[in-house]
Amino acid sequence: MESKGPGSWELGVFMEHRARFAVGCLHKQYPEPDRLPEDACLVFVRDGGVCVRSGSTPTIFQETLPDLPEGLKKDARYLGHRGLVPCYAVEVPGDLPLPEGLAYSGVRELAGLIPDEELAVAALAAQIIDYDRTTRFCGRCGAATEPVKTERARVCPSCHRIVYPRLSPAIIVLVRMNDTILMVRGIRAPPGRYSLVAGFVEPGESVEDAVRREVREETGITIKNIRYRASEPWPFPDSLMLGFVADYDGGEVAPDGVEVESTVWVDRDHLPTLPPRLSLTRALIDDWATEPRSADEIKGRGEGR
Ligand SMILES: [Zn+2]
Structure with a gap:
């Protein structure tokens, strides 16, 4: 768990969350150059994946290929500057031969293999090429x-x-009751996998209304004291996840049987298998689980910390 700032649990104070797909290493400078600059670094995109140069330090950033067709240069899409170097995404057709040492990979498969900042740029490049292609x-x-x-x-x-x-905004919410949280098991989730209530914000709806509605629809209960905690881009293909915490207010828990198969209130000593670190779901749970225990909880256990 990464360290939290002082007073992290005060209302209105955001949670520190290192969003894996937030692009922090690029800054945009407009207007863009008229044509692809000679010194640009390129991210080659194909079928939603990116091209990686293997070796001791694998990277998605490539210099321009000597035989890159002019048409592809013209359709290169500006991503932002990395330091002084302009970065572009280039969609490459499947039949373009790649020099030795280059290979394509799905973006998520690259997690842990390339630096996190490059992973975020890879996802952005794939997202921008998809946007470009679907809005021609x-x-x-x-x-x-x-x-x-x-x-x-x-x-x-x-x-x-x-x-x-x-951008498709979606909410995820950790619902608390005393010293437990509500976890849900999706209909299609792998065995033993529980998560938090989540869903897309609908047209004509505030984000906080979406939080209330998703909890009501998926679990049947009502909630109160909704607090925003953190967000993360989830570019598969275009979500923006907004993370909240809320308190149980009333009602009997009854999974909807459509999206949610079962629900469970769990305390921090009985958490199921959790999603990987660096996900917003996991960050919300970790933040709650490392909160100082309440007086009631300590009394109930006859133990301190
Ligand atoms: Zn028109």
């Missing part, structure tokens, strides 16, 4: 869209509609 034509009038050089957007030259990358 205007959804309103059907004309071909063009990339904008002054922000991350595409514009329709015919009807002037602007299309930004899509």
